[in-house]
Structure formats: C-alpha cells, structure tokens
Amino acid sequence: MAARHARTRPTARTAAPASCPGASRRREELRSRRCAPQDAAAPTLVGIITSREDFEELRRDGGTEYSSFAVYLEEMEQLIGRIREAGGTLKGRAFHPGDLVDFCRQHGLSLADPGSHTAYTADPAADVEWVRYEDEPLDEFLGRLVLARRRGLVHRRLERLLAETAEAAATGVFPEEPLREAYERGAAALRRMLLGAGPGRFRLVCALRPPAEPPVEAWADLLLERTGAEDGGAVLRIEDADLDLFCSLLCTGYALGLTGGALLSGMCEERGSVAWGWGFDGGAEGGGFTPRNAADVLLDLSLPAASWIAVCLPGAAAAPGFPLDEIALD
Known part of the structure; x- marks a missing residue:
C-alpha cells in the first residue's frame, strides 16, 4: 500500500544561507559531509507523520491511502526494518500537513501533486529537521522528529526576520x-x-x-x-x-x-x-x-x-x- 507523503531519495541538497555564526558552522559541517568521499551508501530520507491528528488531517485531504494511523505506523516500522536489515541508514523528518500547505503556497506547487509532497519532504531549507535513526523504539524516534521540526520552524523564522531587514536588502543576507x-x-x-x-x-x-x-x-x-x-x-x-x-x-x-x-x-x-x-x-x-x-x-x-x-x-x-x-x- 503506497503512501503519497512518504518518499525516499539520496541526500543531495544545498544548504540555505545561515542566520548566525552558530547556524553557519552547523551548515558548513553538513556541506563538508556531503562533499566528503562516500564510503557507504547515502542515508534514505523518509518523511514520517508523527501524530494521529496530522494523519487524520492528511487522510481527510486524500493525502494518504492508509486506513488508520496504527496501520501506517506498522508499515513505517517494517520499512525501517527492511532498510536496517539491508545494512542501510535512515534519516527521518516530521511530515506536517500545515507545513506542506505553506511550502506549496510559497513555491507555487499543487497540493494534490505527489511530486509536491516529495519536494516538500526534501526541502533544502529543512536541514536541521532531519534526524538519524539510531535503532530506538519508533515512538522515541517520532518524539525526536517532533523536536527537530519545532527547532526548524524557529530557525526559519529567525532567518526570515534577518533577511527582511534593510541591511540584507542588497544581498538577501544580513552582514556578517x-x-x-x-x-x-x-x-x-x-x-x-x-x-x-x-x-x-x-x-x-x-x-x-x-x-x-x-x-x-x-x-x-x-x-x-x-x-x-x-x-x-x-x-x-x-x-x-x-x-x-x-x-x-x-x-x-x-x-x-x-x-x-x-x-x-x-x-x-x-x-x-x-x-x-x-x-x-x-x-x-x-x-x-x-x-x-x-x-x-x-x-x-x-x-x-x-x-x-x-x-x-x-x-x-x-x-x-x-x-x-x-x-x-x-
């Protein structure tokens, strides 16, 4: 049973401009890891719904074919298990319906297009929201995804506040x-x-x-x-x-x-x-x-x-x- 909101793809994204030196260092590390020689396969990226409320909202809008949140979580556990059994690594990001709507509106995409879901999941501005799976129980992993999403929303607001200043008008980046x-x-x-x-x-x-x-x-x-x-x-x-x-x-x-x-x-x-x-x-x-x-x-x-x-x-x-x-x- 396929889910339109869950997609996987190799990690190949470009970091967004950093808001503060701390964020800059974080994204420089991300960039250096991407540019380093790859001795192993890149992690599989999966957008994961983290709450029953989000699942029901997505289901009402026709964004998933799963019959219930419990069935969805079972499928996610099986997917993660298959990836780990094959020797692969996985990174997850909280898939949130409200964030999807905002992303499609901002980029002029159709909410009904499954490709828009894929683009949202792999949004390069969401680097800080990706969490590596460390073989913990699924509910603990979901909790870490929720925290990462919350941090990511704050980082994006801070970056927007800095980018909308007169100091950043010429280049789009606040002076260093x-x-x-x-x-x-x-x-x-x-x-x-x-x-x-x-x-x-x-x-x-x-x-x-x-x-x-x-x-x-x-x-x-x-x-x-x-x-x-x-x-x-x-x-x-x-x-x-x-x-x-x-x-x-x-x-x-x-x-x-x-x-x-x-x-x-x-x-x-x-x-x-x-x-x-x-x-x-x-x-x-x-x-x-x-x-x-x-x-x-x-x-x-x-x-x-x-x-x-x-x-x-x-x-x-x-x-x-x-x-x-x-x-x-x-």
Whole structure:
C-alpha cells in the first residue's frame, strides 16, 4: 500500500544561507559531509507523520491511502526494518500537513501533486529537521522528529526576520560582522545566566517579540553538573541543537534590537526550587537582559511555552533574575 507523503531519495541538497555564526558552522559541517568521499551508501530520507491528528488531517485531504494511523505506523516500522536489515541508514523528518500547505503556497506547487509532497519532504531549507535513526523504539524516534521540526520552524523564522531587514536588502543576507558581534553577545549572556544559576536541573525559555508578530520562542531542558574542581565549576548538559537554537535566537534579538524575555526554572542544588525571570532589550541603547519577575515573564509567553515550563513552577519562588552583568566570565 503506497503512501503519497512518504518518499525516499539520496541526500543531495544545498544548504540555505545561515542566520548566525552558530547556524553557519552547523551548515558548513553538513556541506563538508556531503562533499566528503562516500564510503557507504547515502542515508534514505523518509518523511514520517508523527501524530494521529496530522494523519487524520492528511487522510481527510486524500493525502494518504492508509486506513488508520496504527496501520501506517506498522508499515513505517517494517520499512525501517527492511532498510536496517539491508545494512542501510535512515534519516527521518516530521511530515506536517500545515507545513506542506505553506511550502506549496510559497513555491507555487499543487497540493494534490505527489511530486509536491516529495519536494516538500526534501526541502533544502529543512536541514536541521532531519534526524538519524539510531535503532530506538519508533515512538522515541517520532518524539525526536517532533523536536527537530519545532527547532526548524524557529530557525526559519529567525532567518526570515534577518533577511527582511534593510541591511540584507542588497544581498538577501544580513552582514556578517554585526551578526557575529550579536552572536557573541547572545552567547555571553546565556553563559552568565547559567553560571549564575549554578548546578541543578532546569528548564529554560527564551522569547523574542517581533513587531506585529507572534513571539519567537525556544525552550529546552538543561542540566548543570558539578565538575568536582576546587573552583566549584559546572558542566552544561544540553542537546547541541537546543544550545545552537538559543544562541541563534539571542543573536537575532541583539542584531535586530528586538524585545523579549527569558525564564529559567527548576531545582537548584543550593537554593532548591527556583524561578528567575529577565526582560530582554537588545536595542542599541539596551544592555540586553535586566531582572524581571518570573511571573510577569510567564504571562508574556505563548500558551505552549508557558504550559511546558509551568511544570517547574509549583513551589518555586517567582523572583526577578540576578543581574547578568555582575556574573564574571573566565
């Protein structure tokens, strides 16, 4: 039984312009891997529906021939098994009906054409959304695809914000030097926030508020573990993709002078349950982050971001964050 939304093809795509130095490094690595001699076959790329709701929407529109989501998942497991048994590797990307509609509208494609589905699945702008299958259970793999899609949507919004500026009008790319400076400011602010928090297990949300648009938000779990060194240092445990997303978001905020906020909440080894808030002003006259009550920052977040971090708030004292400019960097 064929599915119009699931296609496979070799990895041969061109990276899109990067928004920040962190994204640039990521895509340079992707390009170098593609240009390296191939000792093994390229991974098979598969667009995979990740939720029952998305499946039912696609089925209503005639986009799949599968009778149920359960049957679809069984077929996906069998497909993955065949690829792995043959010694191949596989990368997946979340196939989302709403993203497909946006892609077809943007590129002037017919939504009913199966070729449009193939083009959407292999969209070169979606490099960060491809996830390599690592022999985990299918539900865990689907969860990783959902996270990668969420990150990809944020990256594309950040790139669009930078591309629509006067600075990028001539070339379509924001100038490298001010972008690099903005990236360094964002990375330094993030380091100060984490150093000031100290060892513990936290959730972090960072948000930008572009004029007349919904907020652009990134959120992730992180762990700060003691190193055992005499200086009381800590090592950060966080997904590389999440760290890159935070830095890219703050880079864009500083580069464009946007406002926003950050909320860090969780269990600190020294202080117990905590919730710190900051306002963000990346303008020319702004210093970046300033302490703001965590409860007020929470009210400015979207419902998904607020709901995600709210699980850390019961029992936490919602307080203004500590002044970041008082945290020294080595």
